[in-house]
Amino acid sequence: MSYPMPQLEPSGAAPAVPMPSASPTLPQDDTPAQQAARAAQLAATQSVYTWTTDVPTLPGVPLATTVPKNDEPTIAWFVILIGVGLGIVRNALTVKLAGVDAGELGSELDSSRATYEAALTECDAIEASTAKVAAEHGVHTGGNIFEHIVGDVENAVAAAERDAHIALLKGYKERLEDLMKVEEATSLGSKTPRSVEAYRALFATLPVPGVSYMFQDDAEFARLRVQGPNCMLIAAAGDALPANFPLSGAQYAAVVNGDTLAAALADRRLFMLDYKPLEVLDPGTYGSLAKYAWQPMALFAVPPGGSSAVPVAIQCGQDPADWPIFTPSPTFDKLWGWEMAKFIVQVADGNYHELFAHLARTHLVIEAFAVATHRHLAEVHPVWALLVPHFEGTLFINEQAATSLIAADGPIDHIFAGSIASSQLAAVDARLAFDFYGKMPHADFAERGVGVDSALADYPYRDDALLVWDAIHEWARQYIDLYYAHDADVVADTELAAWAACLAGEAKIKGFGPVTTRARLVEICAMVIFTASAQHAAVNFPQKDIMAFSPAVTGAGWQAAPNGQRGHDKAGWLAMMPPMALALEQLNVLELLGSVHYRPLGDYRSNAFPYPLWFQDPRVTGAEGPLAWFKAALAGVEAEIVARNSERMQPYPYLQPSLIPTSINI
Structure with missing residues (x-):
């Protein structure tokens, strides 16, 4: 077998459109001539896919220097x-x-x-x-x-x-x-x-989001923790509350009828949100207007015999000497103070979501894998064929984000709380601190104490994510087993070794190391596919339904936080919300980001016109092959999630496979 050399476009901007081989091979199994062809192809591709850590808006993050033509949208x-x-x-x-x-x-x-x-x-x-x-x-x-x-x-x-x-x-x-x-x-x-x-009324010709009629309900506030834009922060409180969150037993008992703080702690029924990581943000301004950034703490409980969390208390900052604890209250003199505290949590959640969970942990992480894969896996390599469709559009959309979304005088600068320099730094820090293995779903849920055996039974993101993860993991296992008969084949794969070294080194993927077993390679491929598809869908598409309506979730406060719960009114609560023009800008940006569904998970095609089917190996595409299994599994996951949504108080559609794009292309 011989491998054609990729041809550079006249501009030198990109190689001719690549397609997988009908019979992918590992480098150690090739003849010397075939190995030379692989090396030549990689050398040509490496001249196109190059690294930079000098993008001004994301300094220190390894990114593609340019967007090759083949990575532009269709x-x-x-x-x-x-x-x-x-x-x-x-x-x-x-x-x-x-x-x-x-x-x-x-x-x-x-x-x-x-x-x-x-x-x-x-x-x-x-x-x-x-x-x-x-x-x-x-x-x-x-x-x-x-x-x-x-x-x-x-x-x-x-x-x-x-x-x-x-x-x-x-x-x-x-x-x-x-x-x-x-x-x-x-x-x-x-x-x-x-x-x-x-x-x-800003939704003059667009459908008004349903959240606009529910966001003040405490039940909706709790629901957003487990099926909103940022479902990745809630964590078990453990056997004691943090020392800087001095909620008393009496305060707790006044909120959760028939329960005690000691019993809730003993039963591991308490869960917290802690936005301390947002301390990196320096409050910014918009024109002459000051913006406010907060690092609140919020406590939720699952009542005895219950399955869903309810809000218990909010502290609007980290130091209890400066920030008293607010609790839900029906009394008028405390009602609007509680609404203000919830709004402060939502502002913090908007920042954590956009900078950490969304931009850093999906877009920027996957770009590292995209560049490394093109640079170190030949186009006849089976792992190249498996992963490349999950990178479609990512380099292009990331460049758009870096040059407009998170640039000075862009939407993040306008809408979010931090100065643009500190918002950029927050995203950079979150990307470089991303723990690739620790963020695999099972490990992440266990680390946060919110696994399927926890008291938090009502957690749609977790339950649906694990369904999708299991399908992806099995697809990756069946696919990898076609090409690697033994762990020794993984160890002998020189291209895979170079790929792993690049990810641990130039790409700065924390904790990444040599790949020596098939099981580890399967986990890695599953995590890349999951992050590029399902995880991004979970953080991206709620932006339209929830975050486009700024009173529900926004990026900044526009009045100082209250220093006590009593004595506030509705006008004071509304004054914390963004000016109408910025609310419209937020609507425009997040409606766009949350509305573009392109190529669902499991639909593998070339991104080159006329978009032929991607996989060419009959072992993959046959009626009994892993691709047929994967498509059937996704159909089963779809049916299961639809059935679950019919029983849920609020449906959670974002991890239905039909609504999960294959790649981060928006």
Whole structure:
């Protein structure tokens, strides 16, 4: 067997589109000539995939120096993105036109109206042009996600035409991003009394999230800990509360009827959120407005005989001398203080979610594996074939995040509490501290004391994540066993050894080391696939349903925290929330990020037009092969989660396989 050398594009930007071999091999099993071909291919690829730790917004994080052409999105992806973006822009323009009618946008009302109406007309033109491109490429955008896979095409399109269409769609994407910007930060909403209803009204043409009607309920506040955007922080309190959280037995008993603090501790029914890691954030400003960042602590309990957690107490900072404990109370003089404390937790949760759980622990971790895989595993290597589809779009979307989302004067800078430099540092620290093996689901749940045998029986993220993990792990095991008959084959694999050394060294994956057994290789592959697909889905898609409505979760406080629970009112609570213009910006960004579903887990295709099926080895693709098993297993997981959701108080759809993209592409 011989291996064709990859050809560089005329620009030198990327090798010709790679596809897996029909019979992948390990380097030790090749002839000298085949080994030389592998080495030559890797040398060519290494000239394209290069490392840098000098991205200004994420200093010290190993990232790709550039985005190779093969890692740019497909036409199918752009069509989805533009469709979502058009809906967001039309909503924003409708809100701005309402602001014109309310006299909120300055003296040039007629000029503003004409500008926004012209933008709406431009949206119609973009929609028509995009639809024409989609039709020419046979892109399906409707129907069952498994039956009408986005990107399924019937006719080949010349490369030149494809490049022209990509350029056109990129231009539309950039134009829509420009139209999404909210310039009237000091005037939008200035004539409207601040209210929850006014925040709902920002969804002028988009569906109003259901959370906007529930977020003040204590049960909803507790629910978000186990099936919200950030389900990865809640941990068992152990056999004693932290010394800096001096909740008394009387305070506890007043909240949880028929229970005592001592009994709850003995039964391991207490769970905490501790946002101390956010101490790295320095409070920022927006124009002349101060922003507030907090590091609260929040206690939850599972009542005797219960399965779901209830909120018990919140301390809005780490030092009890400065921050008294607040507890739920129906009395009017304490009610709004409790609402303020919950809001402070939600602000902290928004920061922890976006900077730690989302950006650092999915996007940036997977980029390290993507670059290392391209640099050290040949295109005929079976592990290369297994992992590469799970990197589709990641380098591109990460570059977008680094150059706009988390850059100065970008959405993170505007919406979140920390100065942009400290927010960037928080993400950097979280990425470099990421414990790859410790964050594997079973290990992570055990470390936090929230496994399936814990008192926290109602934990949808955990239960659904383990279903998906088990399916992915078995897929990886069956696949790896096709190519590695013994552990000795793993040890003898020189490319795998170089890959592991790169991940432990240049890629800075904490705790990574030599791979010497099939079982360890399976775990690693399963963790990469899970993180790139299911874990990212769990932190990404709740952004639309929950975080797009800023009173429920936002990135900053806009008034100081109360120094006591009594004597506050609804107006004071509302004053802690973001200005309307920033609430609209938050809506725009998170509605976009949480709406793009592209290629579900288990649908393996090349990202090169016309998107042929990815795996070529009959041992993988056969009726009795591991891929057929995996697809059947995912269908079973889907049915199980749908059944669970029919019994849950609130459904948790984010880990249904049909709603999990294969890769981090948004």
